[in-house]
Amino acid sequence: MSPSEIALRADLAAAYRLIAHFGMDDVIHTHLSARLPDEPDKLLINRYGDLFREVTPESLAVIDHSGSQVRGQQVPLNTAGIVIHTAIHAARPDAACVIHTHTAAGVAVSCQEDGLLPLNQTALLFYGRLAYHDFEGIALDRDEQSRLVADLGDCSAMILRNHGLLTVGRSVGEAFSLMYNLEQSCRMQVMALSGGRPLRLPTPDVMRRTAAQYAADPDGAAELEWAALRRLVGAPPAAWT
Template sequence: MFDAQEDVRQDLAAVYRLIARFGMDDMIHTHVSARLPDEPDLLLINRYGDLFREVTPESLVVIDHDGHQARGAPVPVNTAGAVIHCCIHQARPDAACVVHTHTAAGVAVSCLAEGLLPLNQTALLFYDRIGYHTFEGIALDTAEQSRLVADLGDNRAMILRNHGLLTVGRTIGEAFSLMYNLEMACRMQLMAQGTGQTLHLPSADVCRRTAAQYDADPDGSADLEWQAMRRLAWLDA
C-alpha cells in the first residue's frame, strides 16, 4: 500500500544525500525541509548533528510551524533552520520543500552588489524569478521571518545576502533541481568573472524567452531528472 508520508521521507533524505554528494553541504549546518502530506502544519527536517550523508528517512524529525518537535523522542533541531524554513512553509502553500545552503560559490555571489547575473542558460532559469534578503545576522530571531517571506515573494529562489542560497519547490525534486542549478549558475559566474575579461550578457528578450522555456518544460525533463537523482542518492547506500 502506498504511504505518502514514507515517500516524502525517502525523497527528503535523498536530497540531503545528494547535497552532500555534490559538495553543497556545510558540515552539520544548513537544512532541507518538506511538508508532511495531509498534515500541512507539520514539517520534516534533519536531526541537528547528523552529517547530510548520514540522513535516512527514519532519522528525519517532525516539527510544527513554531519549530517545536511534534513527534518522537526529543532530538536537537537547529534553531536557525526552524526560523527560516517554518515561515516559508507557512506563508507559501505551494512550498512542498525548502532547501538552504552555505556553499562557497553561493555565499560569494550573495556578497556581490550585482548578485546573480544572467550570464548563461543555467542562470536564466532564475531571470526575474529570484528574491534578495538583506543579512540581519544569524537567523535566530522570529522577527526576521516576515521580512524573509516578503523578500522571497512568489519566487522559487532567493539569495540571502552575505549568507547563502535558498530554493522553494512545489515538489521535493523541484526544490533540489532549483538549488543544484542555482549553485551551478553561481560557480559559472565566479569562473567567468575570474578571467578578468569583459562579460557578454544575452539580450533581455532572450533572457525572458529562455526563462519561459524553462517554465514550460516541454520534454517533461523535471520528472525524469528527479527519478535519476533518486537513484543516484541511494546508489552507494
C-alpha cells in the first residue's frame, strides 16, 4: 500500500469519526468516500454495518466505479452509497472526497421549498455554489446517476430534496469543512424560522462579496481547520501506523 493511500485512509477514517462527533451520522447509514490518489478509477468507502465512530483506516473497502470490491476481504456494502458516490467520482475528476448525510436539520431544509436561505455569514459560503436534486426514492437505481451528476454540475455542495446533504471536496478536509458548514447553515435556518419573527437578509451585494471572501481564503483557514479537526479525533490507531 502506497504512502499516499495510507495517508488518505487515515484522513477518511478521521472524517467518519468527526461526522459522528458532531452528530451528523445516521446509525450505519450514509457514506463518505475518497478517490485513491494512485488509482483514480477506485475509491475508499465504509463497510456497511459499522458505526461511524468505529471506522478505522484498515476497515475501509476499495471499490471501482461499478461498485465492485477490487481488493482485500469482501465486506457488506450499501447499494445506495455505491450508486451516489461512484456516479460523482466517475463524473468529477476534482472529486477527491464525497460526503453525504441525513441529518435532521439537513433533511428539514431539503423539505423546504426555498431550500437554503442566504441568512448569515455561514450560509453565504454556499452562495452561487449550491445545487439541488429532486427526490426519486431511495437511490438504488443506476438510471438516477446521470440526473444526479447533471444537477450537481460543477458545484461543491448539493441539497438532495426530501433526502439530505452532499458535499464534494478536492481533499477530505475540504469536503468535511463544506459539510460541517452546510450542516451548521441548516441548523441556523431551522432555528431562525422557529422564532416566528420576520427574517432579515443581507443585500445581494453583500451576499456576493461574502461568497468571494470565502473563495479567496486569505488566511489559509481550510488547512488550519483540518489540522485542528484531526487533533480533535486523534491519530490513527497504533496498529495502523
